Amino acid sequence: MTAPAAPEPFTADVYAARMRHAIDEADRAGLDGILVTPGPELVWLTGYRPTAITERLTVLVLTADREPTLMVPMLERPDAEGADAAAALHFVDWADGDDPFAQARALIGGSSALGISDSAWALHLLGLQDAVPRVAFKSLTQALPMLRAVKDEAELARLDAAGAAADATYGEILGVRFAGRKETEVAADLARLLREFGHEQVDFTVVGSGPNGANPHHEAGDRTIEEGDAVVLDFGGLMHGYGSDTSRTVSVGEPSELVREVHEVVRLAQQAGVEAVAPGVACQDVDRAARRVITDAGYGEQFIHRTGHGIGTTTHEPPYMIEGETQPLVEGMCFSVEPGVYLAGRFGVRIEDIVTVTASGGRRLNTTDRSLAVVE
Structure with missing residues (x-):
């Protein structure tokens, strides 16, 4: 791209x-x-x-x-x-x-x-x-929490372009070597790729390897990524003034059965959250749909943040997909759907797409594969 x-x-x-x-x-x-x-x-x-x-x-x-x-x-x-x-x-x-x-x-x-x-x-x-x-x-x-929440066609086009650039970045990062490199080095690759694909501003490049992945807002650090690590990647910024934000979790080499299990739970939860999106649905119902899958799988206490946040001229803005938010969804709203499970001291898993509300439901602005990718 x-x-x-x-x-x-x-x-x-x-x-x-x-x-x-x-x-x-x-x-x-x-x-x-x-x-x-x-x-x-x-x-x-x-x-x-x-x-x-x-x-x-x-x-x-x-x-x-x-x-x-x-x-x-x-x-x-x-x-x-x-x-x-x-x-x-x-x-x-x-x-x-x-x-x-x-x-x-x-x-x-x-x-x-x-x-x-x-x-x-x-x-x-x-x-x-x-x-x-x-x-x-x-x-x-x-x-005025909903002042900027509903995007017009020109704004949606910018968000689409930013999402496609983030997707292209993920596609390229899968070919980068992880094992034996520091988190900061992979984060630098993400930032470089975002700019190469059109971002004028990089806001965050989370690279949480192994136990660091259990901290949802971990800043990339000096930890050396090891074979067998699950690595949470969460990155985005501004392109033509509008935000991108996507998360995928990869495995360095073959994943353990537990990593596979947790990843599949999060994938199904994220799918349930996206499928819950429709005009008139309360924001909290998107959170409930995703959270229910994780709770039923026994990891409810390890899902420690809201399911999503709005995006536009900033990467975090209303509306928020969280219990207690009864604001109904409206066509043109854009927000993340990003459930996660975080096992302290071991690893974390998060999957995130930006979704926009359409007349028929939710449309993802991120379309990369959500299955567990294996990297070197």
Whole structure:
């Protein structure tokens, strides 16, 4: 596979529609608007990603009573005015030595409740609270968890491309030698391949060999991979601004019977989770379907995380496939289905695909073989 051509950028009209949608959603949630600081929401709403995120306040103000306004430090205004959404924005700047919170007060002073980005610095939130003490702030994940959850066709195309690049990376890594090499060396191979197949950003390359595989978020370390190890591979990043995330577990040489048994349990659980996906199904029912298979096989206590998370302009975002999440699935939602079993001190197994909700069920964005691969 060669890296596909970059898609056409989103237009100012697309960003304007997203900002109107955000204002409408805020109103439905009982908010007067939202404040968006640098991070995934700002990228999704404007296409603007500051070259450096510093202590200087940058904030997009979205309220029903004014045009979308991006307040930026004066020295960063030229970059901000180059954003794809620039034609749909009003710009306000402030200079070093000014009080940015006083300027923000002029933009939001009439509000009583506002959503604010999860990624906002505490320094900025505290400054805003001092400037407008009667305004109640709520995190966007708490107030508008589904704001970015449903993807349009252009977003799905980017997620498809990112998934295909991750699949191509897995296909290549199966031909790499594992035995006798450090986890960090295999992780470097994964990162190189992701970039070769089109990723502009690599977010994680988990290589958990042997007992390290029993830690779901193990960072690749200096352990030398040995013959007979089960190795959890979990890798992904951003391609054209949208995420990839896939996991497979391989065996270095012939696997033990226990590794084969656990892997088959996880494979069946992952299949059950994917088959549970359909419009109107509660997120928790995807978790229940996968977890039931693992629990029935006697490994319920060794499945120690949620079954899935949303993906889009970040690799982890709502919706979450977890008990207690009653949000119904909607066509266009994209999320992981990634059950796992982790035997402390021995090994772990995880299988993960990104799935999108369609009218007829769930469609996998990762299509590589989910059987237990044997590598050298």
